Amino acid sequence: MKVMIGLEIHVQMSEAGSKLFCDCKANYRGMKPNTNVCPVCLGLPGALPVVNKRSIELALLAAVAFKCNIPRYIVFTRKHYFYPDLPKNYQISMYEKAGGIPICRGGYVKYLDVNSWEWRECRIRRINIEEDPGRTVYEEGGIVRSPYALVDYNRSGVPLLEVITEPDINSPREARTLVEYILLTLEYLGITNPRLEGVFRVDANISIEGGERVEVKNIGSTMDIEKALNYEIMRQAMIINSGSKVERETRHWDAEKGVTRPLRHKEYEEEYLYFPDPDLPPILISEDMVTKAKEIVLGFDITILYENILKLGVPRDIAWSIVTIKPSLDVYIKTVKLGADPLVAAKILGIDYKGELKERNMDLYEYNNWPPPETVYELVRLVVDKIYTYDTVKGLLIPKIAENPKVDVRSILPEKAENIEDIIDSVIREEEKAVKDYLSGKKQALNYLIGMVIRRVGKRAVDPRVIREALENKLSKLKSSM
């Protein structure tokens, strides 16, 4: 059963600073309803849109990153539909016909499928820049039963990228991986913060060989992409298995119930009255702009960054783990530049420090939660120079650094247990019974002895393996002397 999936990914350019056509903020989170508005984003009569150059530059980065054909000029179009949260009852968007010219046509994404560690490719049909509508809130009973709707226009006019793929995706898992990859790329390029609430929405087109295409709208998280598509494929498969045909329709993903539902209205031919927005003259995308964008994209190419880490001998899962958290990658690259052993540094950042942050419920994406490269360099040095074991660094130092990433490593170094031989000797002397047991063949007694040594070592750094080795040595000598 061949499944074909195409996606429309709407991502807010939350890092653009201002809205697409006015000076209101692009990131409206935490604001009181209808306080991040002005005549332009409320669409008041006579107010005019003026494009925020930063959004165009950011969108161009995406177009370059996805290897698009980039036009010499872009032209915004008006897309008309009546909806309460759309203050002009048209959305300033892009369209490839009727005189409109989108920022990207015909690109592709090469993305890493971390389930199989294979590279896959998905063609991009188009990328549009458009304005986000406001937000409609229904009280009691949702859209069907609520006696009224409240509209918040704080979001109205926020710049969006609409990435439209070809139906090159063959499984829900792939779809999710692709979206995660695209979001990561956009994050690296400084276009969006994928973790902001409601920062992206996905519509998916799914068809099973022989059936019609069904559109599922309103998928709000990467996890839900997989869920919604799995549900929809199952639903369509059941229809096919029962001998019926899948009809072309638009469905709505209900994240709470975990089902797709048909939209209330019957599908009708969409009539958006597209035409170029006469308030917005064509915008030149100069060669200079493209050259600059290419430079930036090259510096933030996830594929290149990932492969560079692999080249240092780091296993792919650790390398990918580092790449997916931008602050950790930044620290990693700088640490390696300082001359640190790449593998030890990768282990610290990609596994154990990351794990510690997760354990503590700290934000992995917050730069301030990561130590400076000098600190990581020092940790690596302690391990490589065998001053401490890796486990000591992991068990004793990493938690302290996570607690205070700016801490001076020297100030938290555990005292070295230099008199370890003496401690072992005294434990052997005092724990006669355990020693006897061990010598008489009860191997588990060794663990008890190791534990006793560690207890005496206290908080000072020592590697249990070293203790075990030393204990075994001493005990075997004892045995032969008996």
Added chain:
Amino acid sequence: MRKVKQSWELVEDFMNGIEDPVEHIYRVLDSINRWESMVNAYISLESPDILIEKAEEISRRIRRGERVGRLVGLIVSVKDNICTSFLPTTAASKILDPYIPPYDATVVERLLREDAIIVGKTNLDEFAMGSTTELSSFGPTRNPWDLDRVPGGSSGGSAASLSYGGADLSLGSDTGGSARLPAAYTATVGLKPTYGLVSRYGLIPYGNSLEQISPMARSVKDVALLLDIIGGFDPLDATSLNVDSLNTFNSIKADARDLKICILKEMVEGADSPINSMFWKIIEKLESEGANIEYYSLPILSKALPTYYTIAFAEAASNLARYAGIFYPTKGSSSSWEEYIGESRFKGFGREVKRRIMLGVYALSEGYRDEYYVAATKVRRVIRDEIVKLTSKCIIASQVSPILPPRLGERIDDPLKLYYMDMYTVVANLAGVPALAQPIGFHGDLPIGIQWIGGPLEESKLISIGLLIEDITGLRGVIVD
């Protein structure tokens, strides 16, 4: 008919103490009291107390020798499709009555910065859709020169306010002739600037790609004064040209011997005979004084009117989508969203507006878009190229309207007749070039105008030729007595 001082002279006299702004506002208020009930030029008027207070303050500032603006003490009327935060702005539509915008249009800010006194908001055809100012939900404006006739439109209220002395200067808007046609019908002067010279920020849009806020006055030099103040780059309008304001006020009168004038067959054919004869009299006069007159034909202009209306209606249908009873006063009552917006639009829009929305939607619809909207934009490009090419060689002279001001009700029910009134004016809007309309004479009591069309940003040339014509006709600063 009588003649009054030009506005720029008035400013000089205020500064010299020959005239007093307070006496002046009383004079203007007198005219408004006398005429307004008959003419209906204004939709809303500032309260006399506030106006007098403002004039007094300006008078004091002048006496103290404080720095004052270039429009100090002048009384300006503003078309009611230009946003003001201190007076309602309705575009003459019930759907916006009584909407008060939270902001001022850029041009309004510029007027206020120059110490103009805004007296009120003038009547227009609803959303500027019309050529007679009869299609207003606040009732028609009458032509002060003949109260049975229309003042032209859609800036009829502005033109009428000037011609009876209810304002010194006025801001109109011109989408397809909306400032020039009323100017021609009221013996006033109207200039449609180069597209992008004057900011549209705050102009309630009808046909965005065609229209410009347009200075109107009783003399060419006054129009230049106003143009210099409202013109120039505005960062709030993406279609605003990146040019400084022009200096047209200091343009000097043209010498007929330097003039190269083109006459296009398609823009003089078909006019009524009094208009025709007055036009040719002026042309002959200029020729006799040494002007070079050349004759051309641009057959593509036969498509100008349908091209213009297709584009304007398409843009209008889009622009007017926003009036759906959420932000604006005319509401529906149904609990169904679709019915609610339908109701508010059904109640709020007049018949001509509805007609234009329907036609505009049709022109943009899937399957018809290429045949109508896209085709029109292509023809428009050809017309623009031809006109820009021609105006690089000469100034185009034409009539403003093919007919004299019609009687009220005469054309209102026949849309095709109504649209026909714009056949000479739409060309400048399609081409984005400046055009000046000024009076050249009267047929009985009815004013007749002439139109001059120049190349992009050649407003100064138009002002120069306008000054020359004023000298020939003596028609400068005329008002109805």
